[in-house]
Amino acid sequence: MVVKLETSLIKEWNGYMGRPFLISGPCGAETEEQVMDTAKQLAKMNKVSIFRAGIWKPRTRPNSFEGVGIEGLKWLRNVKKETGLPVATEVANEKHVYEALKYGVDMLWIGARTSVNPFTVQEIADALKGVDVMVLIKNPINPDIELWIGAIERVAKAGIKRLGAIHRGFSSYEKTTYRNQPNWQIPIELRRRIPDLPIICDPSHISGVREYIYEISQKAMDLNFDGLMIESHNNPDKALSDAAQQLTPNDLKELMSRLILRNASPSDPKLLDVLGELRQQIDIFDDHLIDLMEKRMKVAETIGKYKKENNITILQSTRWDEIIRKATIKGQSKGLSPELIDNLFKAIHQESINRQMKIMNNGIEDHDHLNH
Ligand code: PEP
Numbered sequence: 001m002v003v004k005l006e007t008s009l010i011k012e013w014n015g016y017m018g019r020p021f022l023i024s025g026p027c028g029a030e031t032e033e034q035v036m037d038t039a040k041q042l043a044k045m046n047k048v049s050i051f052r053a054g055i056w057k058p059r060t061r062p063n064s065f066e067g068v069g070i071e072g073l074k075w076l077r078n079v080k081k082e083t084g085l086p087v088a089t090e091v092a093n094e095k096h097v098y099e100a101l102k103y104g105v106d107m108l109w110i111g112a113r114t115s116v117n118p119f120t121v122q123e124i125a126d127a128l129k130g131v132d133v134m135v136l137i138k139n140p141i142n143p144d145i146e147l148w149i150g151a152i153e154r155v156a157k158a159g160i161k162r163l164g165a166i167h168r169g170f171s172s173y174e175k176t177t178y179r180n181q182p183n184w185q186i187p188i189e190l191r192r193r194i195p196d197l198p199i200i201c202d203p204s205h206i207s208g209v210r211e212y213i214y215e216i217s218q219k220a221m222d223l224n225f226d227g228l229m230i231e232s233h234n235n236p237d238k239a240l241s242d243a244a245q246q247l248t249p250n251d252l253k254e255l256m257s258r259l260i261l262r263n264a265s266p267s268d269p270k271l272l273d274v275l276g277e278l279r280q281q282i283d284i285f286d287d288h289l290i291d292l293m294e295k296r297m298k299v300a301e302t303i304g305k306y307k308k309e310n311n312i313t314i315l316q317s318t319r320w321d322e323i324i325r326k327a328t329i330k331g332q333s334k335g336l337s338p339e340l341i342d343n344l345f346k347a348i349h350q351e352s353i354n355r356q357m358k359i360m361n362n363g364i365e366d367h368d369h370l371n372h
Pocket residue numbers: 027028054058110111112113138168205
């Protein structure tokens with residue numbers, strides 16, 4: 001079912017300078033100097049449409065930097081005055097909305113930890129009734145497109161016209177290359193369901209580290225996203241939140257110059273990068289295999305120490321036969337060929353033996369032990 005909302009075109013938004021509509025600034029406002037210096041450098045680029053900075057930071061654990069609060073809104077007001085850039089911040093309750101509007105914030109975004117909660121989204125939507133401000137809604141932490149659309153609808157119903165979505169990836173239990181899984185099929189489905197809604201990709205929060213920001217940005221452009229939200233800090237390594245994923249304004253400039261913009265029609269089925277999605281899954285499983293292998297080798301080493309202390313030979317062929325036999329049966333039940341199991345386990349076994357040999361022959365701390 002296609003949802004029809006009365007939203008305005010992104011081309012009509014403040015600050016629009018063409019595609020990608022670029023929103024940039026630090027994860028969090030920390031000091032007036034940091035905010036102002038970063039903003040001035042970003043303004044000079046002539047590519048940034050909106051300056052962002054979190055004033056209230058949702059943190060996983062207490063006692064981390066939770067934002068400077070209302071004080072930071074004054075800094076944003078000064079940024080706007082000095083650079084002319086429209087400013088944006090995250091709101092997570094109605095009080096945030098009132099405070100931000102009081103200080104003339106031009107764009108509000110609802111964070112991933114807020115868009116999961118319909119009560120809070122409704123509270124924010126109610127506070128936005130009759131207000132003309134740009135609002136972006138980040139995808140909820142969990143990969144639930146209905147919840148995302150629901151949040152968008154609540155805000156649209158409040159009468160917000162300059163409304164858009166931010167794709168910032170989805171949390172998963174698996175430890176993966178990226179901090180948050182992109183699940184590209186979800187924003188693609190969002191585009192199908194609400195064709196006129198601008199979608200901004202947030203490669204910083206998907207990636208979690210600087211090195212992947214470019215590839216994710218490029219992919220978002222290839223998928224015909226309207227814009228990008230990229231965190232930028234004048235001294236990223238010293239940032240009080242999300243230090244690893246922020247770029248200096250210079251690095252952002254360099255990244256933008258490398259982006260290739262292709263023209264694609266939004267209805268082009270090729271935009272759905274099935275292969276990319278599947279490769280992502282393969283990467284997750286390969287990461288898993290390596291983690292498991294590491295754990296297995298640690299246990300093998302502990303066994304090696306035990307064998308040494310108790311004068312047991314390393315190779316005990318009955319045990320090895322048993323391992324291979326069980327693995328072959330289990331593998332077959334899962335459709336894995338005996339050759340695969342045999343090759344794989346031989347390699348693993350060899351590595352275990354090598355490690356145990358090393359411990360047997362020259363474990364220094366164990367040497368002492370033997371002499372006692
Ligand atoms: C942020 O933009 O700094 C932020 C907290 O994002 P998210 O809600 O996507 O985690």
